[in-house]
Structure formats: C-alpha cells, structure tokens
Amino acid sequence: MSDSSSSLIQAVEDADSAALLVAVQNLAAARLEVSIPTLVATLGYNNSGAAIAAVEGLIQLGEPAVPALLEQLDRQNHAARAWAICALAEIGDPRGFMTLLGAATADFSLQVRRAAARGLGTMKWQWFPTDLVEIAQEEAMEALLFVAQQDEEWIVRYSAIAGLEALATTIARTHPAWAAHIQTQLEQLERNDSSWAVGARARMAQQQQQAAESSLQSSDPREDASSLGSETNWQITLEKLYDRKGQERLVLAEGDPRRYRSLAMAISQKLDTT
Structure with a gap:
C-alpha cells in the first residue's frame, strides 16, 4: 500500500462526522482497490452523505468490490445492507443477481426496491455464464413485471418500468417474443396504472423500445467481456436448474424471492469455480 x-x-478512519464526507469523497476519487474495505465500512456509518460518496466510489471500482458488498449483506446493519444493494444494482455483476431479485420483489425499503428494480434491467448480461443468461433474463423479466404491476409505491413501479425498457432493448434480438410481451404489458400499465407518472413512463418506454427495435445493429458479443466467464460445461447444472425452477413454481407465488434460490445457487457455484 x-x-x-x-x-x-x-x-x-480518523474523520469526525463533519469531515467524513470530504474524506470519503477523496478516497473514492482515487479509485483504489485497496480502499474497498474502508468504503464498504463507511456504508454502516450514520452519515448518509458519506455513504452516498462511498457507494459512488464502489460503483466506479466495479467488479472487484462485489465480494465485499455481498459480505455486507450478512451483517445486521440494515442501512449498510441497503446501501450495498444499491451499489450492487449499479455494478450489475452476476453475483449480485439473486440479491437484486429478492430485494426488488420483497424488501421493506422502497428505496432498495427502487434501486434493485432498475438494476435488474441493466445487469451486465455479457458477464453471466453463457448457459445461464437466458434463464436469468427470464427471471428478471418476470420479477420486473411483478413489481411494475403490484408494488404499492409508484416510484418503485416507475423504476421497474425503466428496468423493463432496458431489458427489452437487450433481448429484442435474442428473444423477440419476450420483448413483445413486455411491450404489451407496458401498454396495459400506461392505460391502467393509477399514477400519471407511471403511465407516462410506460408510454416513454414503449416509444424507446420501438425505436431500439427499428435500429438494431449487430454487436460483438465479446465486448466488455468479464473475467467471470468459463468454458466449463454446465449443461447438467442448467438441466437441474430448470427442473428445480419448475418444481418451485408449483408452490411459490409470483414475486416470492424463494423462487430464485435455484438460479442463485447455480450462478454462484459456477462463478466460484472460475
């Protein structure tokens, strides 16, 4: 060091409450991986300004910050956990996917649900194991539709629509039927949601989706590839995943975060071996 x-x-570490914000901002601006434990620890301080600065710094550091953020989820500090989820939502790493699924559909904090919903639509899908990206995208779509239709807070539904827009753009070429389904649901949300802001956001999402679909261009799937990828044959894992997923859906309601346990385990196991 x-x-x-x-x-x-x-x-x-030495700053008092008044000086903490500037100290964290300076540390975050340096973009040092060695600073990750300190930035993560800041999430648990009773200082929202410093926590926001720490989250921004962790987002800039990206992938290397994910293990420390995931560890933070097991702590008893609810505020720190909420900030960690917000950071994971922006980073988009596959290892945070199961956390975002559960947070978007079931967290008690509307700010956490809002961040998680937005993050589900903007995951770094190119970082996912190839054999699992399709099922992960399907789970993200279903979770976002559930949140957009059922969450009692308009701002969370609004963010879920933003997530759906981003997801629909991503899957328009590979899964046009899913994109069309999202478009149909957005039309219904525009007509039926009690909030004019949500209805307007649904209309804008439809327009953006239509524009994106009309101007699809080929892209290199290797672009921004993550070191998380692997050539390991996970076909057996994928088959078991589909089987467990089908069994869970027989008894668990839409939006129940326990539905995502199998997917989370499969992704986690694969990433742990790379």
Whole structure:
C-alpha cells in the first residue's frame, strides 16, 4: 500500500462526522482497490452523505468490490445492507443477481426496491455464464413485471418500468417474443396504472423500445467481456436448474424471492469455480 493510499484511508478512519464526507469523497476519487474495505465500512456509518460518496466510489471500482458488498449483506446493519444493494444494482455483476431479485420483489425499503428494480434491467448480461443468461433474463423479466404491476409505491413501479425498457432493448434480438410481451404489458400499465407518472413512463418506454427495435445493429458479443466467464460445461447444472425452477413454481407465488434460490445457487457455484 502506497503512502498516498494509506493517508487517504487513514483520513476516513480518523474523520469526525463533519469531515467524513470530504474524506470519503477523496478516497473514492482515487479509485483504489485497496480502499474497498474502508468504503464498504463507511456504508454502516450514520452519515448518509458519506455513504452516498462511498457507494459512488464502489460503483466506479466495479467488479472487484462485489465480494465485499455481498459480505455486507450478512451483517445486521440494515442501512449498510441497503446501501450495498444499491451499489450492487449499479455494478450489475452476476453475483449480485439473486440479491437484486429478492430485494426488488420483497424488501421493506422502497428505496432498495427502487434501486434493485432498475438494476435488474441493466445487469451486465455479457458477464453471466453463457448457459445461464437466458434463464436469468427470464427471471428478471418476470420479477420486473411483478413489481411494475403490484408494488404499492409508484416510484418503485416507475423504476421497474425503466428496468423493463432496458431489458427489452437487450433481448429484442435474442428473444423477440419476450420483448413483445413486455411491450404489451407496458401498454396495459400506461392505460391502467393509477399514477400519471407511471403511465407516462410506460408510454416513454414503449416509444424507446420501438425505436431500439427499428435500429438494431449487430454487436460483438465479446465486448466488455468479464473475467467471470468459463468454458466449463454446465449443461447438467442448467438441466437441474430448470427442473428445480419448475418444481418451485408449483408452490411459490409470483414475486416470492424463494423462487430464485435455484438460479442463485447455480450462478454462484459456477462463478466460484472460475
């Protein structure tokens, strides 16, 4: 660890409440992987400004910050957990996918549900194991539709529609039937949602989706590829995943986060072996 990084970290650890925001901002701006534990620890402080700065820094660091953020989810500090989920939603790493599914559909905090819903639509799908990306996208679509239709807070439904728009754009070429289904549901939301803001967002999402579909261009699937990928044959895992998923859906309601347990385990196991 260099002297400069040590001094930045020490400044955060020594700062009082008034100086903490600036100290965290300085540390986050340095974009040092060694700063991840300190930034994550800041999420648990009773200082929302510093927590926001830490989240922004962790988002900039991206993939390397994910293990520490996932570990934070097991702590008892609910505020820190909420901030960690917000960071995971922006990073879009597959390892945070199961957390976002559960948070979007069932978390008690509307801000967490809002961030998770938006994040589900903007996952780094190119980072997912090839054999699991399709089922993950299907689960994301179903969760987002559930949130857009059922969440009692208009701002969460609004964010779910933004997530659906992003997801529909991503899958328009590979799964046009899913994209068409999203379009149909957006039309219904525009007509039926009690909030004018949600209805307007649904209309805008339809327009954006139509524009994107009309101007589809080929892209290199290797672009922005993550080191998480692997050539391991996971066909057996995928078959078991589909089987477990079908069994769970016989007894669990739409939106129940336990429905995502199998998918989460499959993704986690595969990533742990790479």
